[in-house]
Amino acid sequence: MVALARKTLVYEWRRFLPAMLAVGFAGLLQLLQLALVLGIFGSTSVYITGSSADVWIGYPGTQNVGSGRTIDPDVESRILMDPAVQRVEPYIWVDGDWRGPHETGGISVFVSGIDPGPGGLMFSKALLPSLRARLAEPDAVIVDRSVLDQLGVDIGETATINGHQVTVVGISSGLRALGGVNVLTSLSTARQLDGDPSDTGPTYLVAKLRDPKQADAVAARLRGDTAFGPYTTWSARDFARISVRYWMFDTGAGAGVLFLAGIVFLVGAVITSQTLIAAVNGSMREYATLNALGVGVAALRRVVLEQAFWVGALGLLGAGVLGIVLMLLAHSQDVPVVLNLPAALACVALVMGLATVSGLAAMRSLRRADPATLLR
Amino acid sequence: MTHPAAASQAATPPALQAIGISKAFLSGKLHTQVLENFSLRIEAGELTLISGPSGCGKSTLLAILSGLQKVDSGRVLALGSELGQLDLSALEHFRLQHTGFVFQGFNLFPALSAFEQVELPLNHMGLSRDEARARARRSLEEVGMAPRMKLRPSELSGGEKQRVAIARALAKEPELLFADEPTSALDSVNGQMIIDILHRIAHMHGTTVLCVSHDPRVVVHADRVLAMEDGRILSDRRTHVPTNDSKGT
Numbered sequence: 001m002v003a004l005a006r007k008t009l010v011y012e013w014r015r016f017l018p019a020m021l022a023v024g025f026a027g028l029l030q031l032l033q034l035a036l037v038l039g040i041f042g043s044t045s046v047y048i049t050g051s052s053a054d055v056w057i058g059y060p061g062t063q064n065v066g067s068g069r070t071i072d073p074d075v076e077s078r079i080l081m082d083p084a085v086q087r088v089e090p091y092i093w094v095d096g097d098w099r100g101p102h103e104t105g106g107i108s109v110f111v112s113g114i115d116p117g118p119g120g121l122m123f124s125k126a127l128l129p130s131l132r133a134r135l136a137e138p139d140a141v142i143v144d145r146s147v148l149d150q151l152g153v154d155i156g157e158t159a160t161i162n163g164h165q166v167t168v169v170g171i172s173s174g175l176r177a178l179g180g181v182n183v184l185t186s187l188s189t190a191r192q193l194d195g196d197p198s199d200t201g202p203t204y205l206v207a208k209l210r211d212p213k214q215a216d217a218v219a220a221r222l223r224g225d226t227a228f229g230p231y232t233t234w235s236a237r238d239f240a241r242i243s244v245r246y247w248m249f250d251t252g253a254g255a256g257v258l259f260l261a262g263i264v265f266l267v268g269a270v271i272t273s274q275t276l277i278a279a280v281n282g283s284m285r286e287y288a289t290l291n292a293l294g295v296g297v298a299a300l301r302r303v304v305l306e307q308a309f310w311v312g313a314l315g316l317l318g319a320g321v322l323g324i325v326l327m328l329l330a331h332s333q334d335v336p337v338v339l340n341l342p343a344a345l346a347c348v349a350l351v352m353g354l355a356t357v358s359g360l361a362a363m364r365s366l367r368r369a370d371p372a373t374l375l376r
Numbered sequence: 377m378t379h380p381a382a383a384s385q386a387a388t389p390p391a392l393q394a395i396g397i398s399k400a401f402l403s404g405k406l407h408t409q410v411l412e413n414f415s416l417r418i419e420a421g422e423l424t425l426i427s428g429p430s431g432c433g434k435s436t437l438l439a440i441l442s443g444l445q446k447v448d449s450g451r452v453l454a455l456g457s458e459l460g461q462l463d464l465s466a467l468e469h470f471r472l473q474h475t476g477f478v479f480q481g482f483n484l485f486p487a488l489s490a491f492e493q494v495e496l497p498l499n500h501m502g503l504s505r506d507e508a509r510a511r512a513r514r515s516l517e518e519v520g521m522a523p524r525m526k527l528r529p530s531e532l533s534g535g536e537k538q539r540v541a542i543a544r545a546l547a548k549e550p551e552l553l554f555a556d557e558p559t560s561a562l563d564s565v566n567g568q569m570i571i572d573i574l575h576r577i578a579h580m581h582g583t584t585v586l587c588v589s590h591d592p593r594v595v596v597h598a599d600r601v602l603a604m605e606d607g608r609i610l611s612d613r614r615t616h617v618p619t620n621d622s623k624g625t
Contacts, residue, residue, distance in 0.1 A: 001499045001505075002488065002492045002495050002496040002499055004485065004487070004488065004496060007485075007487040007488060007492070008485065008486075008487040010487070011486060011487030011528075012486065012487060283485065285479075285481060285483045286483050286484065286485045288483070289477065289479060289483040290496070290497060291468070292442075292444060292471065292475075292477045292479075293471065293472065293475070293476065293477060293497045293544070293545065293548065294468050294469065294470070294471035294472025294473065294475065294497070294500070294501075294548075295468075295472065295496075295497055295500045296465065296468045296469075296472075296500070297464075297468070299500055370444075371444045371477070372439045372444040372445045374477075374479050374481070374483070374556070375435040375436075375438055375439045375444065375479075375556050375588075376435055
């Protein structure tokens with residue numbers, strides 16, 4: 001079989017280049033946007049994904065980690081009664097007002113009060129044991145490397161949160177927050193920072209199970225008991241998803257992503273289809289001749305679709321290579337970018353969908369390849 | 377319409393036959409009747425030339441007889457099939473199996489070598505790869521293009537391109553070969569060569585060659601010349617004895 005589509009693509013590559021660039025840049029734009037959004041909004045669940053708890057217990061209706069309310073401290077004993085539970089610890093969230101030693105103004109901080117002990121669940125994946133142990137000192141806090149300038153402090157310096165003096169004893173990395181700054185401290189320090197006297201219990205209880213695979217089942221089992229006041233439970237994965245979804249959709253960011261995806265698709269498809277149509281028009285007489293010789297319109301359409309496929313595949317290849325380079329660059333600059341398999345597949349689907357739509361549009365112009373027009 | 381010359385061949389069925397066909401075109405509000413109640417027989421194994429001024433309807437006639445265009449009324453028989461009865465895909469299949477075309481423009485794909493130009497339509501005929509390649513080689517040899525079959529159209533002269541186009545049509549081993557002004561874009565030497573090839577195809581392969589041209593050189597080589605004007609045949613004459621002569625064999 002003579003590979004007409006491929007040979008034409010190679011021989012007339014200049015003609016197809018705009019389409020490949022359009023497809024490639026559409027793919028790249030979408031890829032980076034998605035990676036950035038996943039990176040930024042992924043950070044809203046870092047409290048969950050950076051910890052080793054399997055089940056989270058919090059106030060019913062909580063929509064994301066940052067908007068929890070205190071629950072009754074006695075819930076802890078209820079949770080511990082479940083045989084599947086290995087360990088339970090409280091997690092206290094306090095919204096604070098940071099005043100640094102230098103001229104930084106007031107900064108809104110999210111204080112996370114955690115158990116600094118060696119077996120602590122909270123931020124166990126984000127903090128080295130030696131670093132978290134430093135939180136055992138009174139009024140000690142850990143802040144993230146990325147916000148040192150913003151907070152105007154360095155290690156060993158003091159500042160105040162809600163009027164209470166704290167000392168920076170360590171610096172973490174990868175604990176960026178959205179709409180504020182994360183500050184880690186011990187449970188006892190966090191209680192002192194909380195200005196609301198009615199907050200008696202923890203914001204959350206986090207539990208480790210003997211078998212992490214049972215998280216969903218245990219979370220369901222612990223739910224619905226109201227003897228200790230209102231609380232509900234989530235598996236860690238569910239709660240992380242709820243948190244990210246809240247930020248994605250309730251903040252309009254998700255709609256923005258979808259909107260841009262639509263624009264990217266549209267612009268890419270317009271450029272690509274126009275290029276392919278021009279390529280088809282350029283070979284119109286040759287296609288018409290083939291049709292006169294009896295080569296069916298269906299076979300000619302396949303040639304056009306195959307060209308669209310190769311344009312998409314080559315554009316995708318370029319976007320992939322460039323995308324990896326840019327992602328590595330972003331990582332080295334502490335820009336939060338995350339790309340998972342579903343997101344990458346979504347980009348591939350978008351690009352190949354774009355190429356297919358363009359190919360279908362170009363296929364329509366084949367209707368003009370009427371061999372009778374060659375006889376005039 | 378009957379002709380004294382054709383009457384002697386009435387016993388053998390014609391390769392092509394138009395019976396009372398009419399064709400009109402509508403461009404804007406202008407209604408142009410190109411053919412009206414037109415009848416014609418084209419005998420098998422001959423090089424038949426239709427000549428006439430532009431706009432006389434000869435290209436329309438070619439398009440109709442080759443199944444590229446439908447008639448408004450009347451019947452067209454090609455190799456015994458009534459083309460009006462065939463739907464689009466059946467017509468495509470008919471053309472694939474039985475017809476070859478040579479156009480004024482050579483219409484070769486810029487990206488393909490001469491050999492691939494010829495092989496491409498054969499791929500769609502259901503031939504094996506080897507058979508398709510053997511046929512393509514044979515047919516390029518026949519038009520004297522074997523030494524240059526690896527070259528792309530940009531590396532070929534006009535005459536060579538037209539020979540490749542003829543080889544592309546010929547490789548299908550069609551019973552019917554249609555040529556539309558095949559020499560008009562060529563100089564005299566190349567034009568002459570193309571005419572010789574078409575003539576040889578008719579006589580060696582028994583192919584029915586129907587050629588539309590106003591090139592006077594073709595007239596000399598045609599077995600039969602139909603002069604057309606305003607949708608009518610003005611004259612119908614034979615330049616050779618109306619049998620498959622032995623000249624080319």
